[in-house]
């Protein structure tokens with residue numbers, strides 16, 4: 001299998017199975033409900049990859065961290081960042097569980113990895129790669145000649161991170177930050193009370209669970225600089241191989257702009273799941289190549305839903321021995337090309353092959369076209385009538401009655417406006 005590596009700008013071959021393949025993926029910063037773009041970057045893509053690698057005979061260990069110490073959290077909840085981080089961590093688990101893709105092998109938090117972060121900072125200080133200024137510790141960028149290689153930037157053209165006139169060089173970045181008024185969390189360190197910088201958190205969490213050298217590091221394209229550039233600088237300055245391959249996924253956009261809370265065009269994963277359901281949302285992600293931008297809109301989601309319906313129809317017709325599994329493997333083994341895999345699957349008529357292929361993406365439920373018993377179909381019809389008459393309490397009651405019988409009623413655009421699906 002080959003995947004595209006940002007560092008070399010080329011497709012890089014994975015070692016033969018069983019590997020092992022250690023994968024570190026930058027997870028969510030917990031200060032709000034995650035939006036659908038985050039959900040693809042931190043949950044869908046790494047877990048699909050884990051499932052595919054497992055299918056191909058690899059031993060995998062997938063680590064997706066939880067960033068629970070970060071400027072964004074302090075800014076979002078001055079004085080009570082820890083409470084917000086705890087709430088948002090719970091929301092993250094709740095919302096991503098609904099995707100039904102399982103969990104990563106390890107989900108460490110920054111706060112529980114502080115001793116490892118302090119140890120790394122001490123090694124960087126010992127090696128002359130860092131210096132302390134009034135309780136802050138900064139990384140000395142000038143001492144790491146490879147700095148900028150991942151993001152392909154020249155040192156003299158880089159924008160300043162974390163401005164502080166006491167820094168030796170404007171490009172230096174913080175490894176440890178002294179506690180400031182208004183910050184409700186802090187930890188003891190050789191440099192006084194404070195908290196880690198964002199980048200050292202990830203270097204420490206990755207190395208704690210995957211060792212100093214591992215196969216793949218992933219994350220959204222927006223993390224390439226400065227976050228991943230800084231992780232490389234921290235770990236490689238100490239002679240650690242760190243990640244061999246860097247995978248950066250394209251960003252989800254909405255109305256032509258990248259989805260960001262700061263622009264106000266973000267849609268939470270929770271709302272997206274409430275509106276479209278997990279099948280349509282996961283199918284929508286399949287339609288784009290993971291490295292390319294993907295546009296989230298009513299139109300593109302409707303298209304995904306319609307395309308998914310054509311597969312459901314394939315299950316309604318008779319299975320025929322049409323389909324070649326090797327073509328699917330070829331598509332996914334070449335940079336995990338899911339749109340290509342879908343194109344291959346569109347030509348298939350073999351139910352068993354289709355079911356197996358959708359199973360990789362957690363979508364085996366598409367194959368379930370079991371007809372509901374007549375009395376339940378009647379209940380669903382009465383629910384639709386109640387809903388049309390805006391008798392929502394009655395509609396909800398009927399939905400609950402169906403759920404108690406083991407069937408979920410889903411609203412769809414096609415007549416009769418709903419579909420009954422057996423709950424897993």
Ligand SMILES: [Zn+2]
Pocket residue numbers: 025026027202227
């Ligand atoms: Zn990270």
